[in-house]
Amino acid sequence: MGDCIIFTRDMSERKNPYPFDIFEPAWQATWDAEKTFKVLNPGEEGFDASKPKCYILDMFPYPSGAGLHVGHPEGYTATDIVSRYKRMTGFNVLHPMGWDSFGLPAEQYAIKTGQHPSITTYANIDNFRRQLKMLGFSYDWDREIATTDPAYVRWTQWIFLRLYHSYYNEELKKACPVSELEAKGWTREQIDNVRLAYVAEGMVNWSPDMGTVLANEEAEEWKSKGHIVERRKLRQWMLRITAYAERLIDELEPLDWPESIKLLQRNWIGKSTGAEVNFSCNGKTITVYTTRPDTLFGATYMVLSPEHELVNEITTAEQKEAVTAYQAACASKSDLERTESKDKTGVFTGAYAVNPVNGKEIPIWIADYVLTGYGTGAIMAVPAHDSRDYEFAVKFGLPIIQVVQPDNAETPWQDFCGYDGTMVNSEHLNGLSVPEAKQQMIAWLEEKGYGCGKVNYKLRDWLFSRQRYWGEPFPIVWNTKDGNHYAIPESELPLLQPEMEDFKPSGDPRGPLVKATQWIQYSEECTRETNTMPQWAGSCWYYLRYLDPKNEKAFIDPEVEKYWMGGTNPGGVDLYVGGTEHAVLHLLYARFWHKVLYDYGLVSTNEPFNKLVNQGLILGEDSQKMSKSRGNVVNPDDIVREYGADSLRLYEMFMGPLKEVKPWQTKGVEGISRFLARVWRVAMVENQEGEWVLSGKITAEDNDEVTPVRKEVHKTIKKVTEDIEDMSFNTAISKMMECTNAMTSASAVTVSDYVQLLHVLNPFAPHITEELYSVLRKQFTTLPACQLCQQTWPEFNPEYLVENTKEIVIQVNGKLRDKITVAADAPKEELEAAALASTRVQEFTAGKTVRKVIVVPGRLVNIVAN
RNA sequence: GCCGGCUUGGCGGAAUGGUAGACGCGCUCGACUCAAAAUCGAGUUCCACAAGAGUGUGGGUUCGAGUCCCACAGCCGGUACCA
Numbered sequence: 001m002g003d004c005i006i007f008t009r010d011m012s013e014r015k016n017p018y019p020f021d022i023f024e025p026a027w028q029a030t031w032d033a034e035k036t037f038k039v040l041n042p043g044e045e046g047f048d049a050s051k052p053k054c055y056i057l058d059m060f061p062y063p064s065g066a067g068l069h070v071g072h073p074e075g076y077t078a079t080d081i082v083s084r085y086k087r088m089t090g091f092n093v094l095h096p097m098g099w100d101s102f103g104l105p106a107e108q109y110a111i112k113t114g115q116h117p118s119i120t121t122y123a124n125i126d127n128f129r130r131q132l133k134m135l136g137f138s139y140d141w142d143r144e145i146a147t148t149d150p151a152y153v154r155w156t157q158w159i160f161l162r163l164y165h166s167y168y169n170e171e172l173k174k175a176c177p178v179s180e181l182e183a184k185g186w187t188r189e190q191i192d193n194v195r196l197a198y199v200a201e202g203m204v205n206w207s208p209d210m211g212t213v214l215a216n217e218e219a220e221e222w223k224s225k226g227h228i229v230e231r232r233k234l235r236q237w238m239l240r241i242t243a244y245a246e247r248l249i250d251e252l253e254p255l256d257w258p259e260s261i262k263l264l265q266r267n268w269i270g271k272s273t274g275a276e277v278n279f280s281c282n283g284k285t286i287t288v289y290t291t292r293p294d295t296l297f298g299a300t301y302m303v304l305s306p307e308h309e310l311v312n313e314i315t316t317a318e319q320k321e322a323v324t325a326y327q328a329a330c331a332s333k334s335d336l337e338r339t340e341s342k343d344k345t346g347v348f349t350g351a352y353a354v355n356p357v358n359g360k361e362i363p364i365w366i367a368d369y370v371l372t373g374y375g376t377g378a379i380m381a382v383p384a385h386d387s388r389d390y391e392f393a394v395k396f397g398l399p400i401i402q403v404v405q406p407d408n409a410e411t412p413w414q415d416f417c418g419y420d421g422t423m424v425n426s427e428h429l430n431g432l433s434v435p436e437a438k439q440q441m442i443a444w445l446e447e448k449g450y451g452c453g454k455v456n457y458k459l460r461d462w463l464f465s466r467q468r469y470w471g472e473p474f475p476i477v478w479n480t481k482d483g484n485h486y487a488i489p490e491s492e493l494p495l496l497q498p499e500m501e502d503f504k505p506s507g508d509p510r511g512p513l514v515k516a517t518q519w520i521q522y523s524e525e526c527t528r529e530t531n532t533m534p535q536w537a538g539s540c541w542y543y544l545r546y547l548d549p550k551n552e553k554a555f556i557d558p559e560v561e562k563y564w565m566g567g568t569n570p571g572g573v574d575l576y577v578g579g580t581e582h583a584v585l586h587l588l589y590a591r592f593w594h595k596v597l598y599d600y601g602l603v604s605t606n607e608p609f610n611k612l613v614n615q616g617l618i619l620g621e622d623s624q625k626m627s628k629s630r631g632n633v634v635n636p637d638d639i640v641r642e643y644g645a646d647s648l649r650l651y652e653m654f655m656g657p658l659k660e661v662k663p664w665q666t667k668g669v670e671g672i673s674r675f676l677a678r679v680w681r682v683a684m685v686e687n688q689e690g691e692w693v694l695s696g697k698i699t700a701e702d703n704d705e706v707t708p709v710r711k712e713v714h715k716t717i718k719k720v721t722e723d724i725e726d727m728s729f730n731t732a733i734s735k736m737m738e739c740t741n742a743m744t745s746a747s748a749v750t751v752s753d754y755v756q757l758l759h760v761l762n763p764f765a766p767h768i769t770e771e772l773y774s775v776l777r778k779q780f781t782t783l784p785a786c787q788l789c790q791q792t793w794p795e796f797n798p799e800y801l802v803e804n805t806k807e808i809v810i811q812v813n814g815k816l817r818d819k820i821t822v823a824a825d826a827p828k829e830e831l832e833a834a835a836l837a838s839t840r841v842q843e844f845t846a847g848k849t850v851r852k853v854i855v856v857p858g859r860l861v862n863i864v865a866n
Numbered sequence: 867g868c869c870g871g872c873u874u875g876g877c878g879g880a881a882u883g884g885u886a887g888a889c890g891c892g893c894u895c896g897a898c899u900c901a902a903a904a905u906c907g908a909g910u911u912c913c914a915c916a917a918g919a920g921u922g923u924g925g926g927u928u929c930g931a932g933u934c935c936c937a938c939a940g941c942c943g944g945u946a947c948c949a
Contacts, residue, residue, distance in 0.1 A: 017904080260870055260944090267869070270948065290949060303949090342867095342947065374948045381949085387867090388947055458948050580943080617943095654890070656879055661871095661942075665878060671890050674905095681905090731880070734889035741889095744906090809885050814930045816885055854929050860884055864929050 017677035018684070019692060020644030023771040028133055036787065037087075037138040039094055041548065042563045047092075054091040055564050056083045057543055057609075059578030059586070062100045062535075063124035065109055068131040069626065070634045070652065070664060075577040075615040077649045077764075078658050078727060080137045082575060084763035085724045087138075088793035094564055095138060096546035098145035099125050103535035104210065107470035111504055117470040121148060131636060135645045136766050138789070143549045147538025152545060154494035155555040156537050157475045160197060161487050163596060164476070167194040168243035174599035188484060196240045196596065197464065199485060204463055206232035211505025211512075212467040215534065218585070234509055237465035237474065237531060241592045245269050245457040247606075248591060256611040258659075261583045268584045270458025275442050277380060277451035279353035281314055281364065286353055289375030289456060292382065293445065294437035296357045297426040298403035299380040300393065303346065305370040306330040308377045314364060316350025323347055323366060330368045344369055344392040355380075356450040357441075358427070367392065375456055390415045401425060404434060462589065464534060467511030469503035471532030477522040478529065486526065497532070539586050540593040543573055543608060555602070562604050571605040580614045587612070613727065616661040618652070623663045634664050646765035647673040653729035653764060675737050676768055679761065682743045683754060683772055694779055699748050706800055712742040713753045717796040720760040729764070736761055751780045762788045809860040810835045812844040828855045835861035 031037060040047040056079050061072055083095040101121045110117035125146060132139070145152055169176040178191050192198060205219040206212075207229050213236060214222060219229045241248075249269050252262050274291035279302060288302065304311055306327045315323045326347045346367025353364050362380075369388055370379050383393030383400040393400050402413045404421040411418075423429040428444070429437040445451035465474070475488045475495050488495065497503075498519035503512050513530035514520065520527045541555075547564045548556040565572055587609070594608040619625060620632025627633065639648045651672040656662040685695035716739040723732035739757055743749045755773065762769040770787055777783045784791060803824050808831060810818040818840040822831065832853050835841055841863060848865040855861050 015904090263870065264944065267945070272948075274949080288949085292949080344947085369947045369949090371948065379949045386949065388949075391947095456948080583944085654878090660879095662878070665891070667891050668878065675890080677905095730878095731889080734880075737889055807885085811884085811930075814884090814928095819885075852929060854884095856884065860930090862884080862929055 016644070017673060018680040018768065020646060020676075020767065021641075024136065024645050024767040025134075027767045027770050028136055031136070031138070032133070032141070035140075035142065036789065037095070037140050038142055039092055039140050041557075041560045043557070043559060051090055051092045053094065053564055053567065054083075054086045054575075055094045055573045056086070056575045057095075057546075057573045057577070058097065059576070059582060060098045060100050060539070060542060061128060062103060062105070063121065063128045064105060065120065065124055067124075067127050068636050070636055070639075070648075071579070071615075071618050071626075073135055073636055073648060074618055074652045074658070075579070076132070076135070076137055077652055078613075078615065078729065079575065079577050080649075081653070081724060081729060081763040082727070084138055084766065084789055085793065087789065088759075088763075088791065090792070094143075094546065095140060096143040096145075096549075097132060097137070097139040097141070098143075098542055098546065099128065099147065100535065100539050100542070101125060101146045101148040102471050102533075102538055104212075104466075104468065104470075107468055107503075108210075110470070117503070118148070121146075121470075134640055135636070135649060138766070143546050145542060145545050145549050147535075147542060150494045150496055151550075151552070152538065152542075153472050153496065155545065156472050156533070156541070157493050157495060158490060158555060159541060159593065159597070160472075160533070160537070161475055161490065162600065163197040163239060163593075164195060164487055166196045166596065167191070168196065168240060173247070175596045176599075192484075194240075196243065198238055198240065199235060200238050200461075201233060201235040202238075203231050204234050204236055205229050206234065206509070208507065211507055213463060213465065213509075215463045215536075215585075218534075232509075236463055237529075239462040239464045239592070241462045241589075242457060242459055244592050244595055245271070245459050246455075247595060248459075248588065251591075251595075251606055255607060255609070257609075258612065258614055261580070261587070261612065261614065264583045265588060268459065268588065272456050272458075274454060274456065275445060275451050276376065276454045277356065277445060279355065279380070281310075281351055281353040284310060284313065286310060286314075286364075286378055287376045287451075288378045288380045289454060290380055292385065292438070293441040293451070294423065294426075294429065294432075294434055295382040295385050295403050296355065296380065296441060297429070298382040298384050298401045299355055299362060300383060300399045300401055301362050301381045302353050302364045303367050303370045303379050303381055303389075303392070304349075304364065305372040305377040306366050306368055307372040308366070311349065311366055314349055314351035319348060319350035323349055326366060333368075344388070344395050346392065346396070356445075356448070363398070365392075365396075373460060374458065384414060385417055387415055387417060403429075462592075464537075465531035466534050467505060467509060467530075468532055469497060469500065469505075469512045471497075471534065472537055473497055473513065473532050474529040476529040477526040479526050481525055485529065488522070495528075536586060536589045540590045541597075543576075543590075544594075544597075544603065558602075561602075565608075566604040572608050572610040575611050575613065576609040577613045577615060579617070583614075613658065615658050616656075618655070619661060619663040621664050621666065626664075634666070639666075639669060643669050643673045644676075644767070646676055646768050650676065650733060650764050654733045656730055658727055658729065675740065676765060678744055679740050679757070679765075680768060680772065682740065682749060683776065694775060697748055698751050698754055698776065698780075700751055700780055701748075702750050702752050707746075707750075707753075709742050709746045709749055710753050711800050712739045713756050714796040714800040715739075717756060717760055717794050718801065721793070721796070724763070732760075733764065736764075751776060751783070755783065756794045759788055759791070759794050806858055808835075808858075810838055810841055811860060811862040812841055813864060813866075814862060817841055817844050824858065826857070828857060831855050831857065831861050835863060 042049065058076050058079050083093050087093045106117050106121050110120050113120065165178055166175040167178050167181065175196060178195060181191050205214040207214060207222060207227050209228050213234060214229060223229045249266055249271055252265060272291050274289060275293040276287050276289050277293060279286045279288065344367065346365045349364045349366060351364045352361040355362055381389040383389040383398060384402045385404050403424060403426045404416060405413060405424050406416050406418065407420045419434045421434050423432045423437045429440060432440060442453040473495050475493060476485050477488055478485050498516040500516055502515060505512055508514055511530045520530065522528050544556055548560045551557055590608055594603060595606060597603045598606045620630060622632050624630055624632060636648060647669055651669045654672055683694060683698050684692045687693050716735050719735040720732045723729065758769040758773055766789060773788050805821050806824045808820050808822055809816060810820060818838045820834050822834060832855050845863060845865045850863055850865045852864040853861065
């Protein structure tokens with residue numbers, strides 16, 4: 001050791017305000033090794049059946065190559081706080097985590113890097129797991145699942161087979177096995193037409209560049225990412241979600257979900273009540289759907305969609321050419337082109353239909369503003385009271401007949417689409433209100449046999465197949481002799497994709513699996529279905545598999561399911577937190593599957609998620625959406641390295657209300673870090689050697705003296721308890737800051753007061769609180785030996801919150817003029833007298849007459865004078 | 867267009883119809899230091915003190931409105947010819 005080297009500390013190597021870099025990983029290792037947050041199932045040894053259950057669920061992440069972004073810890077910290085709190089208040093808490101690991105991005109990434117998707121997927125999962133453990137979340141990691149695991153795929157396919165073997169029994173309003181229909185002598189074809197999982201040829205969203213079809217719900221999203229999505233007629237697997245439309249709306253009602261999300265789902269399902277009306281045309285019947293049967297007397301023409309099956313039959317020879325040309329033009333248009341321009345187009349077919357209410361003949365047109373897939377694909381046009389019909393009629397010079405007179409005389413009747421009106425020009429309906437006329441007309445149509453009341457939904461069946469490699473293969477084979485599809489036996493599940501060198505989509509609408517020639521050949525007569533399921537399949541039921549993730553005999557043990565999902569009405573997951581992006585997709589699909597499982601008695605509730613909370617998006621520091629291209633992405637790894645996991649957790653909860661959209665501010669993380677450092681320094685001091693040791697400030701001396709610090713502690717316990725219950729984490733943290741500030745300025749703090757603060761802070765900042773507690777316990781040996789997180793949540797003593805005196809606000813004409821301090825229980829008269837005696841009050845009432853004095857005991861006195 | 871949501875200091879945000887701006891950031895001043903950082907303390911809605919004004923705008927209810935009612939504007943999100 002010859003030379004003496006002097007180290008100068010770089011600013012970037014500045015010492016941490018408290019040694020989180022040492023103790024955070026240490027506590028994480030302890031929790032891992034001791035399985036601190038493992039929760040037992042009923043039937044397992046040591047399970048405590050006397051405790052109530054609480055199932056707290058996060059939307060599991062899609063393990064992308066980019067790793068966690070700061071949006072993930074937002075919801076995950078919120079649920080972690082509630083989970084830790086619930087454990088301390090005596091619940092068996094199920095708080096699991098897993099991976100939504102199938103899906104297009106994983107496959108796109110694999111293709112790009114030339115690696116097999118399973119390799120990249122599992123590497124990404126390892127990274128995500130590392131990042132989540134680094135944040136100290138209290139998951140029961142023994143329940144971890146990945147949707148790509150063969151043991152999971154097996155049961156996803158098993159549920160699919162349930163759907164395949166089921167139909168919707170309209171009488172019982174539930175799913176039933178198709179074997180019932182077989183027994184009744186239904187033909188194979190008839191049965192295939194009612195299965196909940198069925199094959200149909202139809203117009204679908206096909207993306208040539210991704211080489212797959214997409215669900216209606218997904219098409220827009222991928223389009224916005226720059227992919228091409230066009231309409232193409234293909235044979236695809238569908239799930240009959242429309243059978244559940246009614247229940248998906250009705251059973252939404254009692255759930256504790258944000259109203260806005262319920263509304264989004266209701267709008268997506270799009271229920272409308274109206275009638276089908278039969279018009280005749282040269283002996284043929286054309287049925288139209290309308291929500292306004294009351295306006296039938298105002299129907300001046302009819303419109304069929306260009307694809308309507310009767311168009312060719314009714315078109316006259318003179319109009320044939322124009323009609324065919326128009327049909328061809330529509331067919332070549334992409335969806336986008338069709339919606340881009342709202343200019344009305346259409347052609348006359350030359351044919352006329354007879355309006356059943358008055359026998360009048362009205363012309364039949366075709367136009368692409370009438371959609372094939374909704375209602376009957378044909379409408380009666382009432383231009384006076386429908387904006388689209390009005391626009392069309394004006395453009396093509398069709399007659400407009402008023403049948404509703406708006407109640408508000410100033411509103412013109414043309415293009416009046418409201419319901420607050422009275423019927424005119426409508427024979428027997430004249431004088432009725434719109435709702436009355438609607439009812440009356442439906443009754444009339446039904447009586448005369450011209451039509452019937454009818455409910456329609458915008459919701460379409462769910463396009464369930466994809467032409468990709470990285471998804472669950474369908475457990476289905478095709479018989480080349482009879483051309484039918486058959487389920488493979490359950491004993492052959494899971495059916496995994498074959499190992500393939502080349503799994504790229506080839507543009508073949510049968511998907512890349514067709515290239516696995518050996519795998520395809522199931523038997524001499526049968527070949528395998530080569531489509532795979534969409535990513536949603538795995539996420540539709542993952543919350544159920546957590547209950548019993550290792551069960552090889554069943555998808556869940558019924559007793560276990562009953563315990564975690566059953567319970568008080570409506571039951572299910574007690575708290576589900578995630579982003580709004582899943583408002584209509586995942587949440588609708590999962591509800592649908594759950595209902596099918598419920599119909600079979602496989603789950604005990606008709607809804608999976610009793611309470612749903614959407615966390616708000618975290619924006620970049622520039623208040624823009626975080627994105628790589630903007631360069632405003634915050635990486636949790638960097639924040640944890642610099643400020644520690646507790647700071648990141650606490651900051652994300654302190655930013656503002658969980659549900660709101662809020663911008664990231666790294667300066668705010670610093671503030672939180674300072675707060676935690678202050679909590680640390682209440683008990684700890686750095687000695688000469690630069691080591692942190694207990695300071696003398698924490699005293700064992702403990703009597704019942706109600707010090708200001710003790711009052712503050714109990715106020716804090718009260719506030720934090722209430723705030724966790726309604727997930728107002730930001731205000732809970734403010735209160736803990738105030739409490740800490742009180743301790744910082746106090747000359748001494750008793751160990752019991754300090755430990756109680758650590759206790760309520762523990763769910764928010766588990767590492768620092770456990771560390772401080774373990775250090776304290778070395779000196780204060782009477783403290784319980786177990787970790788804080790295993791102890792009981794503290795209760796506040798109401799006696800400590802009672803104030804002897806109160807500050808009363810004195811107002812003159814509603815404006816603050818003075819404040820007085822009086823006994824907390826001072827009677828009204830005393831307050832009034834004291835207020836009137838105030839010199840400030842006299843100043844402001846001088847020359848005026850006191851008209852009235854309002855006294856709110858404990859709060860204020862308002863003197864009204866003029 | 868339609869349907870939701872939001873709008874409070876320089877910034878993030880707090881306020882059972884009852885002191886608007888808790889808590890934090892930033893800033894200013896002070897203590898400590900040779901100095902700085904860190905830390906601690908004081909201050910910080912606007913305006914020149916008092917007075918006054920003030921929660922997107924305009925009205926209303928009330929002794930009293932950020933909070934309730936009516937109308938409007940701006941921003942964000944969803945949806946888009948669904949008869």
